[in-house]
Amino acid sequence: MPTSVIVLVLLGASLVALLLVLFARREARAEREAGRREAESLREDARARLTEAKRREELALAREAEIAADHRQAQQYARSLEERAAVVVRDEKRLAQERAHVDQERAAALADVAGTTPEEAREELRAALVAEARAKAAGEVRRIERRTRDQADLRAREILVDAMQRQAQATSTEHGTTWVDLPSEEMKGRIIGREGRNIRAFEALTGVNVLVEEGVNAVQLSCFDPERREIAEVMLAALVQDGRIQPQRVEAAYARAVAGASQRHRDAGLDAIAAAGISAVPAEMVEVLGRLRLRTSYGQNVLAHLVESAQLAEDIARAVGADVEVARRAAFLHDIGKAFTHDLPGTHAAVGARFAAEHGEEPLVVAAIAAHHDEVPQESVEGVIVQVADALSAARPGARREDLDAYVSRMETLEELVAAHEGVTRVLAMSAGREVRVIVEPDEVDDEGTQALARTIAGHISKEFTFPGEIKVTVIRELRADAVAGQA
Template sequence: MPQSLIILLLLGSSLIALLLVLFARREAAAEREAARNEAAMVREEAQARLAEVKRREENSLAREKDVAGDQRTAQQYARALDERAAVVARDEKRLAQTRGRLEDERTAALAAVAKTTVDEARTELTEALLERARAAAAVELRRLEKRTQANAEERARAILVEAMQRQAAASSSEHSTTWIDLPSEEMKGRIIGREGRNIRAFEALTGVTVVVEEGVNAVQLSCFDPDRREIAEVTLAALVEDGRIQPQRVEAEYTRAVAGAVQRHRAAGLDALTAAGVSGVATEVVDTLGRLRLRTSYGQNVLAHLVEASQIAADIAAAVGADVEVARRGALLHDVGKAFSHEQKGTHAGLGARFAAEHGEEPAVVNAIAAHHDDVPAETIEAVIVQVADAVSASRPGARREDIDAYLKRMENLERLVLEHHGVTRVLAMAAGREVRVVVEPDEIDDAGTQALARTIAEHITQDFTFPGEIKVTVIRELRADAVAG
């Protein structure tokens, strides 16, 4: 290698090393400058914090001085109050002493004037004051009693009026007929049957009169007994829907309608419970309530009356702060005994109370049922509310009519009178009491005996039963023989 090249390389290396040294020094100088700047900032921040601390210490010292001054002022004010209280106490003591001395002097003066001792004067004065106080208290008490009574009567009227307004629907049922719509005029012919055999079989089986009128696309079922009329309605509706009407079909549908009465009762009872807002009632009680849908009292539907009375009792109980559920339940069940009062001895209130107790009703509800006609004392405020609700539901305008009740009673008496005769198994008062159909036992009454029995019954009715017009007596003797081949 030439010597000049070597020299150049050495010079280049030296220059590079010198540049690196200079660069390193410059970086070191920059780092020292940055360190000095950072140290200066730290010193400034420390000085600022130190100044803040000193300022806060000075403020604290100033507040402590103010507090100390306030404490000294408060202590001085408290001492001044204590001194003022002591002065007031001394003045009150002196005043009391002066008052006592003056009272004694006045009493002594009164005693001297009245020529009595101090004790006697004190006694007389006390008695006079007491008498005046009693008289004033009696007058004030009487005034308060009158005001309270007036307010109570006004409040009671408001509660009853509000309860009655909420139950303004009519619940009376004065008709003894039911209309069945027909799909066509031709259905009337099927109902009558050839030579009237279908309608005769229907009336003989159900005890209901079928009225077929021209120009009306419906037939009318007439019967005073709502049970028989309802079963006949179900039977005829099923026959009309099926379209096949003959005596055998009439008997089959009638049997099915009688068997389905329990389900219809239960459905009506459940609807009543829902309307009244009552739950947790035994199934037997539900079925018995449903039976009341076909009962009336002075033209008022009994089940509708129970639901209405239950709602009225709940409104009254809520207004006066009584037990709403007990009042609601007692009112709903208060006439449940009417479902079997005609079958058992006793009042419907007593029978209903015993029936409710046997099926798990609580004593308060049982007492409300038993006491709603004052047969037994009312033991709770809810029992009194049930009495009020029963009276309101029965006596409000449009609730009851007496004509239908008298009519039903007359029909029942007529059937009961005819049923007393020997051999009679069934009596059906029909055509609003203008006809009585009598079913006899064929083994006890023969064909010749039917004529004699008809005359005997007619004479008995004429002698012991008051009625307008005429009553036709029809005695039916039917002999059936059944056999099974197999």
């Protein structure tokens, strides 16, 4: 082997050995550095633990010192209390001895004056002291009662004012007129009809005055009876929508409007029940409640009054801690008897309570309905709340007007006066009572009899009815014959 190769091999081996030595030294240094860092970390951890242990020991010593100080203070306070208690006991004994001495001296003095024994004087003194104590107690009780009553009155006013503010809303006063919008001015001519035959047929069927004014794209319906006015409104809306207006279609629209009254009652009843927050109302009661939308009391719509009363009763019952559901339900149903007052004997409170009981209302609700005008004694605080809610709803500003009820009563009296004549089948007071249309049975009143009947009715009205101006009496006799044509 050549010498140069041998040299190269030896050099390579030397280099490899040198590299291995250098690598081993570097690994050793790295291990020493890691060991040093680990040892330093352990030392730091040990120092931190030692510091924490010293801190805890210092805190424990401080806490022990505080506890010892508190203990010493408590012992001192206990000794002070014991000393005070001993002083109080000594004072009480001394006062008792002095009081007994004074009583003996007073009893002896009274015995000397009145010639009684000390025992008798002592009894008299005790009776006098008891009477004085009772008088003072009675005075204090009266002051407490007066203060309690004043506070209760103030709280009651706050509850009522809060309930009224929650229910602040527009007035529910009814009026005697209704406006029906028209799609165009040309529709007025169709409503009037040729020579006024359409409007005459409309007024004769409904008993409602139709007022057509220039420059207003609407027609006014005027009648004291809200049921007639509603039927006329439904009729006119249907006729305007159809556009074909003639006497035969007026009669058909009238029949449909009358037939749909029950559904309108139910819809109104359901809307009112939802507004009042009432649940589980029988179907028979729903329609009866809906009929109340056409009733007024001193101009206030009865159904709107029931909804408002229920909301007021709910607020008051919640404020005073009464049964909210009973108060709200009884207030909502308290005037339901007004739907029957024309048909059944008795006051609306008694009739309404009987109707509610027949349809499964609970006794507390029935009792509140029956007692809301004090016709029978109240049985619960919820019944009193119903009375209060009824009064609040009726008494709020703008809720009622007596003039409308007086006007309705006057019109009803006029119709009843005329309806009492023989042969009369229907009476319609119109034009605010300035005109009375009388429809007679053609089999009972002939053509000549209509003139005589008109004069008789006019004379009867003049004699029995007080009115300003004049009242026009129109007697209508109409004979119709119907037949159906068919082929076999």
